Amino acid sequence: MTTNQLVQQIKQKKSFLCIGLDVDLNKIPQHLLKEEDPIFAFNKAIIDATHHLCVAYKPNTAFYEAYGIKGWKALGKTITYLNEKHPEIFTIADAKRGDIGNTSTMYAKAFFEDLAFDSVTVAPYMGKDSVEPFLAFKDKHTIMLALTSNQGAFDFQTKTVEGRELYKQVLETSKSWKNSKNLMYVVGATKAEYLADIRAIIPDGFLLVPGVGAQGGNLQDVCKYGMTDAVGLLINSSRGIIYASKNTDFAEAAAKKSEALQKEMELILNQ
Ligand SMILES: O=C(O)c1cc(=O)[nH]c(=O)n1[C@@H]1O[C@H](COP(=O)(O)O)[C@@H](O)[C@H]1O
Numbered sequence: 001m002t003t004n005q006l007v008q009q010i011k012q013k014k015s016f017l018c019i020g021l022d023v024d025l026n027k028i029p030q031h032l033l034k035e036e037d038p039i040f041a042f043n044k045a046i047i048d049a050t051h052h053l054c055v056a057y058k059p060n061t062a063f064y065e066a067y068g069i070k071g072w073k074a075l076g077k078t079i080t081y082l083n084e085k086h087p088e089i090f091t092i093a094d095a096k097r098g099d100i101g102n103t104s105t106m107y108a109k110a111f112f113e114d115l116a117f118d119s120v121t122v123a124p125y126m127g128k129d130s131v132e133p134f135l136a137f138k139d140k141h142t143i144m145l146a147l148t149s150n151q152g153a154f155d156f157q158t159k160t161v162e163g164r165e166l167y168k169q170v171l172e173t174s175k176s177w178k179n180s181k182n183l184m185y186v187v188g189a190t191k192a193e194y195l196a197d198i199r200a201i202i203p204d205g206f207l208l209v210p211g212v213g214a215q216g217g218n219l220q221d222v223c224k225y226g227m228t229d230a231v232g233l234l235i236n237s238s239r240g241i242i243y244a245s246k247n248t249d250f251a252e253a254a255a256k257k258s259e260a261l262q263k264e265m266e267l268i269l270n271q
Contacts, residue, residue: 001118009055014266018056020238022063039074049251053258058092093117104133112140124170135179149188149211171201189217195225213240223268
């Protein structure tokens with residue numbers, strides 16, 4: 001998917017919501033456990049109830065890998081269902097990969113070719129030759145961690161290296177990499193006050209912003225400092241949406257939570 005197609009979808013739906021499909025069998029409604037594939041049954045119900053309110057879905061692969069072969073199969077069924085039923089929706093494999101180039105190419109093939117996701121999250125720690133193999137795929141997007149939502153972000157990311165915070169070095173340096181137009185960046189919603197500085201380095205690119213909902217990030221603050229003319233933001237909420245109810249009305253409850261965020265986004269877009 002091209003960035004323009006993503007922007008068009010945002011304008012049409014008046015939403016820049018990304019729903020995180022972080023499926024934990026201990027948290028899904030217990031009646032689904034009787035299904036042949038409870039993870040897929042849960043995802044399908046959530047997607048059917050929310051696809052008109054969001055522009056992206058982000059399964060975090062940890063929640064599938066934890067269940068072994070069954071988990072991978074459920075992830076495969078989920079991405080196939082999305083690509084067949086809702087090809088306009090942007091898909092993110094939240095896998096946080098990155099390795100020596102030869103290995104990164106195989107990670108990229110796994111998520112872009114075999115599973116056919118539009119994007120994958122990567123860690124920048126191993127540098128240029130670990131990320132460029134992902135960037136080589138046409139119309140696929142590589143979403144690199146910049147400033148994460150967790151407390152540990154202050155351990156390294158905000159430390160000063162050669163006169164500048166490390167996350168700023170990551171942003172600046174990555175702009176010179178081959179096919180850097182295929183880069184997007186992760187910035188935690190809990191770090192909204194850093195967004196003005198981030199936009200000074202990345203004025204136009206898309207930012208994936210997780211941390212709204214369960215982690216307490218604030219949508220208004222993120223938009224105030226992070227929004228561009230082409231919106232430039234994908235706001236993710238996972239637990240706050242998908243576990244809105246533990247009962248048979250879980251999909252309806254997820255749609256209600258999504259709609260509340262979508263309405264808030266519509267107001268911001270109309271300002
Ligand atoms: O890359 C991510 O998506 C990510 C980066 C980050 O800094 N913080 C963060 O929470 N995430 C992911 O975003 C999702 C947040 O989930 P909730 O806190 O349940 O909304 C999880 O899948 C996290 O792994």
